Amino acid sequence: MIKVGIIGGAGYTAGELLRILLWHPEVEITFVQSISHAGQPISKVHKDLLGDTDLDFGQADYTCTDVVFICSGHGKTKLFLKQNKLPEHIKIIDLSMDYRPQANDKGFIYGLPELNKEQIKDANYIANPGCFATCIELGILPLAAANQLKEDIHVNAITGSTGAGQNPSTTSHFSWKNNNVVVYKAFTHQHLKEITETVLQLQPNYSKQLNFIPVRGNFSRGIMASIYTDCDWEIEEAYQKYQEYYLTHPFVTITKDLPDMKQVVNTNKCFLYLEKHDRKLLIISVIDNLLKGASGQAVQNMNLQFGIPEKTGLGLKPIGF
Amino acid sequence: MIKVGIIGGAGYTAGELLRILLWHPEVEITFVQSISHAGQPISKVHKDLLGDTDLDFGQADYTCTDVVFICSGHGKTKLFLKQNKLPEHIKIIDLSMDYRPQANDKGFIYGLPELNKEQIKDANYIANPGCFATCIELGILPLAAANQLKEDIHVNAITGSTGAGQNPSTTSHFSWKNNNVVVYKAFTHQHLKEITETVLQLQPNYSKQLNFIPVRGNFSRGIMASIYTDCDWEIEEAYQKYQEYYLTHPFVTITKDLPDMKQVVNTNKCFLYLEKHDRKLLIISVIDNLLKGASGQAVQNMNLQFGIPEKTGLGLKPIGF
Amino acid sequence: MIKVGIIGGAGYTAGELLRILLWHPEVEITFVQSISHAGQPISKVHKDLLGDTDLDFGQADYTCTDVVFICSGHGKTKLFLKQNKLPEHIKIIDLSMDYRPQANDKGFIYGLPELNKEQIKDANYIANPGCFATCIELGILPLAAANQLKEDIHVNAITGSTGAGQNPSTTSHFSWKNNNVVVYKAFTHQHLKEITETVLQLQPNYSKQLNFIPVRGNFSRGIMASIYTDCDWEIEEAYQKYQEYYLTHPFVTITKDLPDMKQVVNTNKCFLYLEKHDRKLLIISVIDNLLKGASGQAVQNMNLQFGIPEKTGLGLKPIGF
Amino acid sequence: MIKVGIIGGAGYTAGELLRILLWHPEVEITFVQSISHAGQPISKVHKDLLGDTDLDFGQADYTCTDVVFICSGHGKTKLFLKQNKLPEHIKIIDLSMDYRPQANDKGFIYGLPELNKEQIKDANYIANPGCFATCIELGILPLAAANQLKEDIHVNAITGSTGAGQNPSTTSHFSWKNNNVVVYKAFTHQHLKEITETVLQLQPNYSKQLNFIPVRGNFSRGIMASIYTDCDWEIEEAYQKYQEYYLTHPFVTITKDLPDMKQVVNTNKCFLYLEKHDRKLLIISVIDNLLKGASGQAVQNMNLQFGIPEKTGLGLKPIGF
Structure with a gap:
């Protein structure tokens, strides 16, 4: 199981990540961090998740975590990574735009699998596209x-x-x-x-x-x-x-x-x-x-990083109507 | 011409009033008061009125005004009337709920023409229904x-x-x-x-x-x-x-x-x-x-108060679709 | 694997069934019958399924099928079952209203799991609720x-x-x-x-x-x-x-x-x-x-009939927005 | 008063014309022709006009009519004018695309007032733009x-x-x-x-x-x-x-x-x-x-043709929301 933490868990992209990851067969969620909603049930904010999870928003805890999705919003990832030194074993998938331009120069891979699939497989840090x-x-x-x-x-x-x-x-x-x-x-x-x-x-x-x-x-x-x-x-x-x-x-x-x-x-x-x-x-x-344009692609990137089939957990029922 | 002033001109019901009154054949608008937008063109707030009027939000001026619509929001009319002594000749149509309950006891008529048409014709102060x-x-x-x-x-x-x-x-x-x-x-x-x-x-x-x-x-x-x-x-x-x-x-x-x-x-x-x-x-x-439920009914009441045909200015093109 | 056939495959409830069943881990779709679209790819009608399946609409074939969902529309199931004698081993889940009233008298179980779960587990024929x-x-x-x-x-x-x-x-x-x-x-x-x-x-x-x-x-x-x-x-x-x-x-x-x-x-x-x-x-x-009110409940009933966990294949990502 | 007839009265553009013309101060509607709905009240088709008019769909009658709006749909105006010889005094405003290309060659003026205002004033036949x-x-x-x-x-x-x-x-x-x-x-x-x-x-x-x-x-x-x-x-x-x-x-x-x-x-x-x-x-x-793009512009053209102010009857309350 891939152990996943989420930073900035109360926003749209975090909610969408949770909607996917709760049913992802290879994922275990270790924490969903939120400063504004710490201690509250996740389903108080992402109300459609009621009945799907009893998780609460909490603190980040990297000891048992393999990968962290950063959903804090544009401009905030840089700040977060400056203020928080993450353990070396942690992979990062950042959904903000902070590390997209000249990603390589900053140690990130631009996470468009249809462009950079092989590099993504080996990447520790991914800048998820807009x-x-x-x-x-x-x-x-x-x-x-x-x-x-x-x-x-x-x-x-x-x-x-x-x-x-x-x-x-x-x-x-x-x-x-x-x-x-x-x-x-x-x-x-x-x-x-x-x-x-x-x-x-x-x-x-x-x-x-x-x-x-x-x-x-x-x-x-x-x-x-x-x-x-x-x-x-x-x-x-x-x-x-x-x-x-x-x-x-x-x-x-x-x-x-x-x-x-x-x-x-x-x-x-x-x-x-x-x-x-x-x-x-x-x-x-x-x-x-919110999916191929954000959280779905982030999960696709995670699948590639961890060497599991690219579509794992992404066989999503279309809305149809 | 009926000379009309509007208090609280930046809200929804005031905008809707203006959409009607600008084409009302018997109405001249004397002022549209707004504290938050004083000095700005009305069409900066009610943007669909661009091209229909060059009026600006301004101060209330009761000297050349016959009737005042109060669109300030619930709870604020009472406050406004306490703080502002309006000249005796001014009729009032209040779109808030402040004077609806026991309207008569407060010198108001509950302005539902299908219930109180005759009293509305003689009324100075009208509490426009919800x-x-x-x-x-x-x-x-x-x-x-x-x-x-x-x-x-x-x-x-x-x-x-x-x-x-x-x-x-x-x-x-x-x-x-x-x-x-x-x-x-x-x-x-x-x-x-x-x-x-x-x-x-x-x-x-x-x-x-x-x-x-x-x-x-x-x-x-x-x-x-x-x-x-x-x-x-x-x-x-x-x-x-x-x-x-x-x-x-x-x-x-x-x-x-x-x-x-x-x-x-x-x-x-x-x-x-x-x-x-x-x-x-x-x-x-x-x-x-917004019309029969608010500003349209308010104009209907004004028409009755001023003895002109009830439908004047209210022959509105339906949206249809 | 449960082998599933669908009768009346071009309508809304059939499309919704397919959206679920294509990702259901215990299901294999054996046929999707449609008279009006026979021979066409399913994704020509249920266009959101493009990329998810290469199945075509075809004829019913009961030899390798365990359960049939009938999605033909109200009034048509009765006709269909009169005109088509299904093999005895086939379970039926009917999404029309044809067998709901006095379902028991007609050999059906009214398929509301929250009311009749035990009977559904043993049922051959299910009338899926409205x-x-x-x-x-x-x-x-x-x-x-x-x-x-x-x-x-x-x-x-x-x-x-x-x-x-x-x-x-x-x-x-x-x-x-x-x-x-x-x-x-x-x-x-x-x-x-x-x-x-x-x-x-x-x-x-x-x-x-x-x-x-x-x-x-x-x-x-x-x-x-x-x-x-x-x-x-x-x-x-x-x-x-x-x-x-x-x-x-x-x-x-x-x-x-x-x-x-x-x-x-x-x-x-x-x-x-x-x-x-x-x-x-x-x-x-x-x-x-379309889900708990139709095709989702139908799959829930199928899960119960076949003795697999009730939620199998029904861990669906909410739309959220 | 301008006496107006409408051909093809049951469609969208005819309905929109009626929504305008019923309140136009210089217009009297003489007939609203519809083959499919002859004899029915107009408000059976254009249901929002209930309470605004008691007119029925009927036959065309050109004797007391000054101008005819043709709302029959693309391709049908040509046919209509071939089959029906309109009296010479009748002006025509055609809302189809039949006479737009090379309008002049066919005796029509392309009815975009911001391009052809002077010609429109003198025109008998107008091809209303798309x-x-x-x-x-x-x-x-x-x-x-x-x-x-x-x-x-x-x-x-x-x-x-x-x-x-x-x-x-x-x-x-x-x-x-x-x-x-x-x-x-x-x-x-x-x-x-x-x-x-x-x-x-x-x-x-x-x-x-x-x-x-x-x-x-x-x-x-x-x-x-x-x-x-x-x-x-x-x-x-x-x-x-x-x-x-x-x-x-x-x-x-x-x-x-x-x-x-x-x-x-x-x-x-x-x-x-x-x-x-x-x-x-x-x-x-x-x-x-439907307005500047169809029926509103048609009325604007009519106003110009009949020498009344261009905005007559077109002071329409915006929807706002």
């Missing part, structure tokens, strides 16, 4: 790997409310958000940095623009990205290259049927779909932002 | 008026998120509320008091229980109440009595087709529908909580 | 078992769109249903029959009225029932009796924190919550209509 | 008018369910659409033709690509388009040019505060917002697809 970044990178990895990115890339991606965290605010208010959509951080979203780095890792000569318009949607879970760029491949060749690239990656499925976003909600899957229009290749990529 | 109260009272007024309430009344009513105001909180968070419903304040909702009082005004001998289960729904606007109680009337007689009761009340429509809630959203209308099952009379009552 | 029926019966079983039902029962229950099946219609149209609610079949819903029968099984002397107002909600999954009736028990005694009744039933959790509906969505769980107001006991009961 | 077309064209008219379009234009626009009409189908089913988004007709949407024509009317030398990704959103009403293209103007100059272009067009508001879509829902308004990123000008354009 949700938008995951959805968009999976859409363009096969192009970059084949040196096929030549012109600007155009991305529009719509995300659910859980992407913005659990702090109540004007734009998380139901009365505002219900039946509403809005663009935000156009061309400047913080995930652009990790996407660009990933592209350059595979195709170092790429020097064009990545244009990214993020949209807040009126749903709780999911990301749908539409991506297009000029491409030499005909549609059949493109499908073949995508199939080949993802052959050994069980969570990515290439489909010739246009997917809707909800097909992957509550799963760790990514569906990719292609169209060719003149010289433009259109790629539709859909994931669940 | 949203649940309006929806439920309209459903049972004809029974009480005919002395037909004999047994317990059972009410379940579901309301939109705007009923809970604009303060961000855990239960107003989109991620929580989306696709969710929850009961709250069962048997103890604060509107029970004004409903009971209204019933007793018409049928003083009623001594049974009013059982009220309020439900928070996952929509922004609207209330649907299902009400049943034992009743001697056959269905046709019931329909006739309801028709008669509401003959002179233009915003209440009796229908023999089961209404859904959205039929009245963005209007000041109430639809009532009846079924008889053995001795039980079922009444379905639907309103828009 | 969704509303499950939610409401779980709310009142402890009362009936203790002979405590004495007066009318008042039930209001709101259900998701999947409860009405997948046929496109006016009332399943998004433009109509979005942000809308409506009552339907008040006092006459077809599940009243099985609820009454269940109550009488435990408390044969109950002779009062069960008043049931069903509501269509604007969400896809879930049922929330609010139930009240007069009761002699004080609140603590009520909680104790409910705890005792459900002690050996792992999917029902008694909670002292008011549950919202979404806490159980995508799980097979039922949460029950109690309040006492004067003589009235209020019971809030929430389930996922 | 919803996506309106939203996108309003976003780029000032660029085209100033000859500033030089490179590819990139558009992603998300629309509500009412854009797809009222026929029940798999993709209009609530269970599918709820919490879901999907791309459709990427690069090939039928509105591209009229958008291109409009651009070329103002800037005939434009020869680059208009890339358009339409998205179906999970809401009933509204369109939000994000548009970007290379542009020489600095942001302040761009704002100034947009302000100037729309100076005499009361329904278009230029704003420096990022708009969300719901700000214009239930109004005839369009909000435009600009950002500059390096050489890229980003334009956000939001409208209500």
Whole structure:
């Protein structure tokens, strides 16, 4: 059994981790740390876990722990690791963005298994990718790997409310958000940095623009990205290259049927779909932002780190509707 | 022109008032007071009013004002009227619950036109009814008026998120509320008091229980109440009595087709529908909580106070979808 | 391994069964029959299963099958069993309402494990309960078992769109249903029959009225029932009796924190919550209509029939948001 | 009074017209034709109009009619006008796409007042623009008018369910659409033709690509388009040019505060917002697809045709929430 601790256990990504790990056949949870809720039952905060666990939020205890998921929020992991010297045997999977840029230089591996699977298997410290970044990178990895990115890339991606965290605010208010959509951080979203780095890792000569318009949607879970760029491949060749690239990656499925976003909600899957229009290749990529875009991918990384089958504990029942 | 001032102009009911009054043919807005947003354009807060008005939030100025709507929130009207002595010529329409119970004793008229139309016409001070109260009272007024309430009344009513105001909180968070419903304040909702009082005004001998289960729904606007109680009337007689009761009340429509809630959203209308099952009379009552349940009814009261046709400015385009 | 066949594989409940059974550690799917989609991949209809299975819809083949789930829709199971003589060794779990009333007389067991667990273990043929029926019966079983039902029962229950099946219609149209609610079949819903029968099984002397107002909600999954009736028990005694009744039933959790509906969505769980107001006991009961209200309960019944732990394959990740 | 007839009165756009026209101070409705619902009350189909009108669906009668709105659906107007010779004095406003391309050649004026106001005033026959077309064209008219379009234009626009009409189908089913988004007709949407024509009317030398990704959103009403293209103007100059272009067009508001879509829902308004990123000008354009994108614009056109103020009857209360 893999002994798992969670730091920052009261947030969205920690809750989602628990929803997976409580049923993971190879995992034992040793602690779920939370400063704000110490001593309370986990099901007081993650109320859907009532009946599934009697665990309480408590202190971190690394003696009997193999791996720690850090779910503290952006900017806080660095602080945490500065203030807390973890024993050497502990592996870390960090869900914040703190160690994603230039991860290698900081002793971390960027935890996108479809890009870095072998390094992840040997990694002690993993920087788990961002949700938008995951959805968009999976859409363009096969192009970059084949040196096929030549012109600007155009991305529009719509995300659910859980992407913005659990702090109540004007734009998380139901009365505002219900039946509403809005663009935000156009061309400047913080995930652009990790996407660009990933592209350059595979195709170092790429020097064009990545244009990214993020949209807040009126749903709780999911990301749908539409991506297009000029491409030499005909549609059949493109499908073949995508199939080949993802052959050994069980969570990515290439489909010739246009997917809707909800097909992957509550799963760790990514569906990719292609169209060719003149010289433009259109790629539709859909994931669940809290799973393949966060906690599901974190568990996938843990499975790889501990040498168990990549899909263990991630055979999740889709929501369907 | 009726010269209108608004106190507490930054909240939901004030915004809704402005959405009506800006197009009301007999109204001129003299001030929209807000402490928190003084000096700002109204459309910075009520953003949908951009392009409709250049008004700013400002100070109250009663010299050129005929009527003041007080939208400050429950508990704050009493405080406001204690601290501010309004000139005698000013009429007041209070949207809080402060003066609803025993309104008469406090110099106010309970502003349900379908109950108190004649008194409203002569009233200086009006306590505008609560949203649940309006929806439920309209459903049972004809029974009480005919002395037909004999047994317990059972009410379940579901309301939109705007009923809970604009303060961000855990239960107003989109991620929580989306696709969710929850009961709250069962048997103890604060509107029970004004409903009971209204019933007793018409049928003083009623001594049974009013059982009220309020439900928070996952929509922004609207209330649907299902009400049943034992009743001697056959269905046709019931329909006739309801028709008669509401003959002179233009915003209440009796229908023999089961209404859904959205039929009245963005209007000041109430639809009532009846079924008889053995001795039980079922009444379905639907309103828009912000209009007939708040600001629309407030304007209806203003129209009556100033002797203009009751529907003036209230011919509102329904949302339809 | 339990060898499972599905009849009527293209509908909602069959899709939901597949979402569970594909990850069930003790199940092998032998066929998924569908007349309308024979020969097509299952993932053409249940599109979220893309990547999870390569199965096609095909013909029924009972030779290597232990149990058949019949998902054909109400009225069609009777017809199917008349036209198809199944081998004697085959167990049947029928998700339609065809054999629920007087199930015993027809050789079936009413498949509510919290009522009939021992009979289910020995049953060959199971009539799987209705969704509303499950939610409401779980709310009142402890009362009936203790002979405590004495007066009318008042039930209001709101259900998701999947409860009405997948046929496109006016009332399943998004433009109509979005942000809308409506009552339907008040006092006459077809599940009243099985609820009454269940109550009488435990408390044969109950002779009062069960008043049931069903509501269509604007969400896809879930049922929330609010139930009240007069009761002699004080609140603590009520909680104790409910705890005792459900002690050996792992999917029902008694909670002292008011549950919202979404806490159980995508799980097979039922949460029950109690309040006492004067003589009235209020019971809030929430389930996922497609799981505990249909396919999840069907799998629970299968587990019991085949002598494996009741929760096998039903450790489902909640949707959370 | 303008005497108005409606052909094809049972559809979405006709219902929306009626919601406006019943309160329009200068309009009298002479007939609402529907083959499928002849003889029925209008409020049987457009159920929210109950209490607002007693009109029935009937036959067309042109004797006392000044203008006819044709709401029959795409492809059917041509057929209708072939089969029905309308008297010469009748003005026509066609809401289908039948006469939009090369409208002039067919005796029609393309009814976008912000492009063709003067011609509309004199027009007998108007081809009312498409919803996506309106939203996108309003976003780029000032660029085209100033000859500033030089490179590819990139558009992603998300629309509500009412854009797809009222026929029940798999993709209009609530269970599918709820919490879901999907791309459709990427690069090939039928509105591209009229958008291109409009651009070329103002800037005939434009020869680059208009890339358009339409998205179906999970809401009933509204369109939000994000548009970007290379542009020489600095942001302040761009704002100034947009302000100037729309100076005499009361329904278009230029704003420096990022708009969300719901700000214009239930109004005839369009909000435009600009950002500059390096050489890229980003334009956000939001409208209500059934109003400025269909029936509201149709009434605006009628007002212009009949020489009454452009905003008459279009001072609509926004939904707000």
